[in-house]
Amino acid sequence: MIELQGLTKTYAGKDVVKDVSLRIESGEFGVLIGPSGCGKSTTLRMINRLIPLTQGRIFLGEEDVTELPAEQLRRRIGYAIQSTGLFPHWTVAENIAVVPGLLKWDKSRTSQRVDELLNLFHLDAGEFRDKYPHQLSGGQAQRVGVARALAADPEVLLMDEPFGAVDPLTRDVLQNEMLRVHQQTGKTIVFVTHDMDEALKLASRIAILNAGRLVQYDRPIELLTQPADDFVRSFIGKADLGLKLLSRRWVHQYQQPARVLEHPASFDNDAASAAYGWEVDAQGRALCLHGGRLHADENEQRTQVTHEWTATPDMTMKEALSRMVWFRVMVLPVLDDKERLVGEVAMQGVMGHEPSKQQALGQE
């Protein structure tokens, strides 16, 4: 748990962070977001005292951070930054082992921990241990950066725009891995970004800062549905608010039982009919969709199920909708991890019912 109380930072008479108070519970994924110069990075760096605070208090659990020696404090807090900050003259293993080294862990324990972390990020320990940072791709280097931050099993992980310098494709992969690592480790995370989509994807709570002040601190869904003021509204971006909302909704909330055809051969492929149904094999795997095209005049009325246009229960509705539009279908098959048809999600469903608030928040 991290609690900031009336945190203030003054540079040359100007308040860059002004009276920020917020509390991030254990295991939460907190995101600080705001435009450039809003004080989000400064706030983050006051937590591990890279920047001394002017006023206020910071609690890590029950302890007042400002009373601990700075170096000891930092060894208990993981810190990952943009462009990784990996030490170029050390191997991947040596980089990850920095904090265990400072804490004087013995060799075998450190070595074991390095392998464990490389595995956590799906990096083959045998291959990557002895590589130097310049031999890594941007995504790999960023993973090693986060692994280093997690090395000594810190109570809290601070991340300062860690994925700001990688390409969009890699960023998406890294975000998914971060969610998985967060779930697996249950760490309390404080994450700084200026990218609202990234915040909505990762955060369990979002703090919006503007000109050094905390404007709103809420769960993502509440931020989208009940923005505190015009600044928040404009910062979220009105244009694709609907889509952003769908990025916090999951397929399983909209999922309906699949209409499985008993006799696919006798399905009426009448172009004018809106009817559709699924053909499945003996193992319950979806084979193809009869009917259900976006436009009734599409010539092919029988669509093979391919991996690209299926959905999974934990996919966001934004992505599901995007797939429907791209593959010109009215309905997506929802498959479990063994590719069995467990339901369907349809375009009418997205437009139609709104999941109850309880349901929507259940994912948070």
Next chain:
Amino acid sequence: MMRAMTLRAPTQTRTWLLITLSILLVVLVLFMEELKPLFEWVFPDLRSPLYDRESFLQLTLDHLLLVLVSSIISVSVGVGAGLFVTRRNGREFEPLVSSLAAIGQTFPPAAVLAIVVPLAGFGFIPTIVALTLYGLLPVVQNTIAGLGTVPATTLEAARGTGMSRTQVLLRVELPLAMRVIIAGVRVSVIINIGTATIGSTVGAQSLGTPIIAGLVGNNIAYVIQGAVLVGLLAIVTDLFFERLERRFSVGG
């Protein structure tokens, strides 16, 4: 494969050059007397075509001692000053130290000798002072530049992991700056190998002694004997430092 070989070839050539020239240097230092017939043949008019007041081994050792002592002082003072002005407390002294070191190099070494001799007398000491001042600038400059090449994100990451300031300096800053610092030391030492010869004008024995004697006594053979050894010494030292620098290069 081809590319790797073409890249490696010059390195290997230079290694062989280093070995060959080192052997040549040692042989010339030890057996210069054996070349007496050669010098007699080339310079038939000279009454004494081989410098024989001291052995060339002794002259070379004296020369090396001058360079070694002055370089040790230059490097300690230079790296120390460079470190001081890149720390938080010394940052404001950076322009002062940089210009002092630059002034040290604009003084011709002969002028420094002219100033120091009346103060410290003839011989070893004034030569050391002149060489030290002269060799300071490259070390100071490269120490500051080398530490400046360490990326800010690397430093922030180092502090973020909980290293103390000393740990950041010893484990991150110095190793990363080492290649550039050594390049500065290389320039400084090479300059001093050449400049040490003028120490002979104020009575410090070195490989400059036969050169000065030759210039004064109009004996070109003495000049050649001294100059060849100084030149070889400088080239061998330079090649050695080049290898040393490469060992400290990071990220290929």
